[in-house]
Amino acid sequence: MPQATISLHNKEFAPYLPEAQITAAVRDLAARINRDYAGQTPLFVAVLNGSFMFAADLLKDVTLDCEVAFIRVASYAGTSTTGEVKEILGLQEDVQGRHLIIVEDIVDTGHTMQAMLQQLRAQQPASVEVATLLIKPDCLQHELHIKYQGLAIPNDFVVGYGLDYDGLGRNYRDLYRVV
Numbered sequence: 001m002p003q004a005t006i007s008l009h010n011k012e013f014a015p016y017l018p019e020a021q022i023t024a025a026v027r028d029l030a031a032r033i034n035r036d037y038a039g040q041t042p043l044f045v046a047v048l049n050g051s052f053m054f055a056a057d058l059l060k061d062v063t064l065d066c067e068v069a070f071i072r073v074a075s076y077a078g079t080s081t082t083g084e085v086k087e088i089l090g091l092q093e094d095v096q097g098r099h100l101i102i103v104e105d106i107v108d109t110g111h112t113m114q115a116m117l118q119q120l121r122a123q124q125p126a127s128v129e130v131a132t133l134l135i136k137p138d139c140l141q142h143e144l145h146i147k148y149q150g151l152a153i154p155n156d157f158v159v160g161y162g163l164d165y166d167g168l169g170r171n172y173r174d175l176y177r178v179v
């Protein structure tokens with residue numbers, strides 16, 4: 001069971017999804033990926049910072065030959081109507097002809113994923129799919145095909161398991177939501 005309510009900065013967070021439920025969802029995703037990519041050598045592209053814990057647990061259950069890369073995204077306002085233009089930072093690998101699986105902790109509005117998919121597809125990979133632990137269907141503002149979705153959640157602010165509130169909370173094993 002998750003621990004009691006936690007305080008981060010000025011907010012209180014109540015237990016939401018316990019570690020066991022997260023672990024089960026991660027295992028299911030890994031099993032599907034193992035089946036779908038049998039005989040291939042995908043490149044997992046994990047998006048820092050939030051995905052570090054999910055990526056670590058997911059990859060422990062992947063039994064394929066595979067590679068892992070880590071990227072960050074930089075966003076800056078004013079160059080598009082959404083002010084959400086994002087640029088991929090730190091991708092050293094040549095992704096042309098590779099089977100890519102983007103690993104995210106959460107897809108919220110989808111702005112980040114939309115921008116990443118656009119930029120990665122421009123580099124002509126053989127395929128690109130997305131594995132996200134969490135998705136907020138009510139918040140999604142883009143038509144995105146997210147093949148590997150762990151848990152769909154309502155529009156609550158959540159922390160833990162890699163996700164933060166102003167830098168804090170990433171280290172918790174369970175997920176908490178703001179009270």
Ligand code: PRP
Binds near residue numbers: 047049105107110163
């Ligand atoms: C979070 C999350 C996604 C993005 C999702 O990252 O990891 O990258 O927001 O939101 P969206 O669908 O509305 O674009 P954040 O910018 O908080 O950085 P972090 O991963 O370092 O916490």
